[in-house]
Amino acid sequence: MTVRAPFAFAASALLGLFALACSSSGAPPAAAPDGTPAPAASASPSSAAAAPGQPAVTPPRGQASGPEGHDADLAFAHVEALAREPRVAGTPAELRAVQYLEAQLASYGCEVERMPFTFENDPFRVGEVRLGGRAIEALTMAGSPGGTVEAPAVEVGLADDAGIAGRDLSGRIAVAERGVLNFGTKYENVAAAGAVGLIVVNNRPGPFSGNLTMAARFPVVSVAQEEGAAILEAARAGSVIAIQAPPTVGATQAYNVIARPPGSAGCSIIVGGHFDTVPGAPGANDNASGTANVLELARAFALGGPKPGLCFALFGAEESGLHGSKALVERLRAAGQLPRYMVNLDVTGIGRRVEVIGDTPAAARAIELANAAGIEAVPSQLPPNSGSDHMSFADAGVEVVFFTSGDFSTIHSPQDVAAAIDRGILDRVGDAAYLLIRDLLREVD
Incomplete structure (x- = not known):
C-alpha cells in the first residue's frame, strides 16, 4: 500500500505482473526468491535468471491442480516464499520476485510475457x-x-x-x-x-x-x-x-509480466495486487498477502480450463506511486482493451474481518455475497494519504473493488513478517474475492 505522508524513507515503487486465468494440472515446486523451494501445490520450475534489460526466459508451462476454491495453506506458502526479503522496485530482489511469480503463473498453463517499463523520480535507489x-x-x-x-x-x-x-x-x-x-x-x-x-x-x-x-x-x-x-x-x-x-539519477526500470491462456482475447475482469515493498520491509502483509491471494485465485480459477475474460495482475512499483498499474492501464487504454472490472487485493493478512473499499455496485455486491456465505464483510475506506492500484483503474473509468483486512500496523516496517500473518483472515479475504469473481464471471460471459 502506498503511503503518501512522510515515513522512514518516502513514497515507494511498484512493478506490475499481469496474468490471464489459464489451464489446469500439476508441476514441480517453483523456487522461492532466495532459491529455496516453495511448498506450493501447483508450482513450476523457476524461470532462469535474466539481468535487467535482458530478455526474460519464459518458464515452462504446466497445468493447475489442487483443491477447489481458494486454499489458505497454498496462499500462505506464497507469503512465506515472497517475504524472505524486501522487494523494492528496480532491485535484484525485485527481479527474483518477478521470476518466482512468473513461474507460478506459468505453472497454471499461462503463456508468460515480461513487459519492461520505466519511471522517473524513484525515491528508493x-x-x-x-x-x-x-x-x-x-x-x-x-x-x-x-x-x-x-x-x-x-x-x-x-x-x-x-x-x-x-x-x-x-x-x-x-x-x-x-x-x-x-x-x-x-x-x-x-x-x-x-x-x-x-x-x-x-x-x-x-x-x-x-x-x-x-x-x-x-x-x-x-x-x-x-x-x-x-x-x-x-x-x-x-x-x-x-x-x-544503482545510480541516484535517471529512470528506474521495472516490469509488467503478462500471462495469457492460448488464444485468449481481452480481459473483462482483472484481479490484481502489488508485490513490491519499501526498503527494509519484508512486506508479508504489504503486500505478499495480497499477492499470495491473487496467485491462489489464479490457480483456483484455472482448474477445469481457461476462464475467458478473467485476468490476473501482480504490480510492481506501487510503493513509488502506482507506476506498474499506471503502465498497464495506459497500455490497455491505448489498445482499447480496458476491463469492465478491477478487483484489488492489498494488505490482506492481518485483521478481524474482510473490509471492502469502493463506491461501486460491485463493491456492494462483494459485501452481500460474503455475508451470505457467513464471512463478515463491511464497507471501508483507505487511511488518509494512502493509495493502492485500484486507483489507476478507477481513474480510467473502470469499476473497482478493493479487498483488505484493514490492519496497517506493521506495514512499511521490519516487523511486517510472515510469522505475523493470520491464515484465517488471509483465507476469508481470498474466499470473499473468490465469491465475487465467480459472480462477475457469470455477468461477463
Missing part, C-alpha cells in the same frame, strides 16, 4: 552488498555513482583518523559505522586513503538513507544495523565483499 552467497539490501547515498565493486573489506570505525589509523586502503572497501562525522567527510577520509568503496552501517535499528552533498568517485551505500553486523565481522576478517549500487 536500492542495491545490494554481497557477502558470500548472501545478498544484503543497501541504499545508495545521494551523490554516489552507480556501479559494482568487489574487493577485500576493512573496518574503519567511524572513518575518522582513529578508525583509519594511517592505513593504506588502496583496493579495499571500507566499512564504517554511522555517527559523529557527516557522510561526506567519511567518504573523503576513506577516499584519501585509497578505498574503492564505502559501506556505512547504521548505529540504530533499521535502514537509513544518506546524502554525501558532493559527487563521489566510487559507490557509497548504507545498510541496516541488523544486517550490518555481519558486514562488520567480515571486514574485521578482511573478507572479500561486493557492492552493487
Whole structure:
C-alpha cells in the first residue's frame, strides 16, 4: 500500500505482473526468491535468471491442480516464499520476485510475457552488498555513482583518523559505522586513503538513507544495523565483499509480466495486487498477502480450463506511486482493451474481518455475497494519504473493488513478517474475492 505522508524513507515503487486465468494440472515446486523451494501445490520450475534489460526466459508451462476454491495453506506458502526479503522496485530482489511469480503463473498453463517499463523520480535507489552467497539490501547515498565493486573489506570505525589509523586502503572497501562525522567527510577520509568503496552501517535499528552533498568517485551505500553486523565481522576478517549500487539519477526500470491462456482475447475482469515493498520491509502483509491471494485465485480459477475474460495482475512499483498499474492501464487504454472490472487485493493478512473499499455496485455486491456465505464483510475506506492500484483503474473509468483486512500496523516496517500473518483472515479475504469473481464471471460471459 502506498503511503503518501512522510515515513522512514518516502513514497515507494511498484512493478506490475499481469496474468490471464489459464489451464489446469500439476508441476514441480517453483523456487522461492532466495532459491529455496516453495511448498506450493501447483508450482513450476523457476524461470532462469535474466539481468535487467535482458530478455526474460519464459518458464515452462504446466497445468493447475489442487483443491477447489481458494486454499489458505497454498496462499500462505506464497507469503512465506515472497517475504524472505524486501522487494523494492528496480532491485535484484525485485527481479527474483518477478521470476518466482512468473513461474507460478506459468505453472497454471499461462503463456508468460515480461513487459519492461520505466519511471522517473524513484525515491528508493536500492542495491545490494554481497557477502558470500548472501545478498544484503543497501541504499545508495545521494551523490554516489552507480556501479559494482568487489574487493577485500576493512573496518574503519567511524572513518575518522582513529578508525583509519594511517592505513593504506588502496583496493579495499571500507566499512564504517554511522555517527559523529557527516557522510561526506567519511567518504573523503576513506577516499584519501585509497578505498574503492564505502559501506556505512547504521548505529540504530533499521535502514537509513544518506546524502554525501558532493559527487563521489566510487559507490557509497548504507545498510541496516541488523544486517550490518555481519558486514562488520567480515571486514574485521578482511573478507572479500561486493557492492552493487544503482545510480541516484535517471529512470528506474521495472516490469509488467503478462500471462495469457492460448488464444485468449481481452480481459473483462482483472484481479490484481502489488508485490513490491519499501526498503527494509519484508512486506508479508504489504503486500505478499495480497499477492499470495491473487496467485491462489489464479490457480483456483484455472482448474477445469481457461476462464475467458478473467485476468490476473501482480504490480510492481506501487510503493513509488502506482507506476506498474499506471503502465498497464495506459497500455490497455491505448489498445482499447480496458476491463469492465478491477478487483484489488492489498494488505490482506492481518485483521478481524474482510473490509471492502469502493463506491461501486460491485463493491456492494462483494459485501452481500460474503455475508451470505457467513464471512463478515463491511464497507471501508483507505487511511488518509494512502493509495493502492485500484486507483489507476478507477481513474480510467473502470469499476473497482478493493479487498483488505484493514490492519496497517506493521506495514512499511521490519516487523511486517510472515510469522505475523493470520491464515484465517488471509483465507476469508481470498474466499470473499473468490465469491465475487465467480459472480462477475457469470455477468461477463
